[in-house]
Amino acid sequence: MTFPVTRLRRLRREAVLRDVVRETTVSLDDLVMPLFVAPEALPNERLPGMARHTVEGLVREVEELVRLGVKAAILFGIPDEKDDEGSGAWVDDGIVQQALRALRPRFPELLLLTDVCLCEYTSHGHCGVIAADGHVDNDASLELLARTAVSHVEAGADVVCPSDMMDGRVGAIREQLPETPIVAYSAKYASAFYGPFREAADSAPAFGDRRGYQMDPGNVREALRECELDVAEGADVLMVKPALPYLDVLRAVRDRFDLPLAAYNVSGEYAMVKDAAAAGHLDEQAAALESLTAIKRAGADIVITYWAKDVATWL
Ligand SMILES: [Zn+2]
Numbered sequence: 001m002t003f004p005v006t007r008l009r010r011l012r013r014e015a016v017l018r019d020v021v022r023e024t025t026v027s028l029d030d031l032v033m034p035l036f037v038a039p040e041a042l043p044n045e046r047l048p049g050m051a052r053h054t055v056e057g058l059v060r061e062v063e064e065l066v067r068l069g070v071k072a073a074i075l076f077g078i079p080d081e082k083d084d085e086g087s088g089a090w091v092d093d094g095i096v097q098q099a100l101r102a103l104r105p106r107f108p109e110l111l112l113l114t115d116v117c118l119c120e121y122t123s124h125g126h127c128g129v130i131a132a133d134g135h136v137d138n139d140a141s142l143e144l145l146a147r148t149a150v151s152h153v154e155a156g157a158d159v160v161c162p163s164d165m166m167d168g169r170v171g172a173i174r175e176q177l178p179e180t181p182i183v184a185y186s187a188k189y190a191s192a193f194y195g196p197f198r199e200a201a202d203s204a205p206a207f208g209d210r211r212g213y214q215m216d217p218g219n220v221r222e223a224l225r226e227c228e229l230d231v232a233e234g235a236d237v238l239m240v241k242p243a244l245p246y247l248d249v250l251r252a253v254r255d256r257f258d259l260p261l262a263a264y265n266v267s268g269e270y271a272m273v274k275d276a277a278a279a280g281h282l283d284e285q286a287a288a289l290e291s292l293t294a295i296k297r298a299g300a301d302i303v304i305t306y307w308a309k310d311v312a313t314w315l
Pocket of ligand 1: 117118119120126127163164
């Protein structure tokens with residue numbers, strides 16, 4: 001049947017019709033709010049989602065998030081001191097461990113995820129330890145990453161999310177934590193869209209870049225191989241990061257794998273919309289909700305987004 005019998009506009013006429021036939025919706029159930037915890041607070045007026053909180057400030061922030069209906073948060077820590085190995089990542093009184101111990105008993109209903117990486121804690125800012133030849137030592141980093149994940153779970157984390165992109169990290173963590181869900185940053189690209197995060201987390205590499213371990217933006221088949229390995233090593237959820245410039249990767253992973261799929265709507269994606277809205281070019285709420293809808297439509301079940309708190313007030 002074609003026109004004039006078929007008229008697709010019939011189902012677009014009224015809001016209630018559009019609502020009932022909508023294929024993809026954004027729900028607070030699917031969103032994870034990133035949170036930064038540090039010894040000192042650092043507000044961010046331009047990008048409120050990128051502010052650093054002290055442990056006490058974080059408790060107040062989470063109180064508000066929970067009251068608004070946010071169901072999950074992922075923690076990133078900025079330590080007092082950094083060293084070559086990134087020992088602040090796994091010490092018992094590390095900043096994330098302190099935050100978890102403060103949050104866990106107060107908010108039993110909140111899902112607490114943690115980012116597992118060394119780059120916020122190493123003096124050189126790389127995601128693993130540096131070998132004598134100046135490269136990131138993959139195998140020597142695995143034990144430290146697993147140790148970090150274990151310390152997070154001991155402090156109260158529900159889910160650990162390795163983001164370092166070392167080969168074998170999911171298996172190394174799985175061996176230590178047979179019962180903990182692992183959200184693997186499986187296809188994490190060496191992206192230009194991480195800028196505001198690196199400022200917030202103070203994690204810019206002191207030398208070189210992360211292209212020696214993060215993925216090349218031109219590759220999608222390689223992303224599928226990364227996912228395949230993470231599944232084999234015991235990941236429970238796969239992730240693609242960033243989200244908006246990689247919607248095709250999300251779709252490819254969705255079509256190939258049956259695991260839940262997460263997407264990280266990264267700081268640069270957030271900042272672009274925020275700045276364009278501040279300049280009067282577009283409406284932040286509409287652009288943010290459209291972006292989140294696109295990420296879900298591409299195949300993501302879970303979206304980590306700095307808009308999670310705002311969405312809670314918008315929906
Ligand atoms: Zn890292």
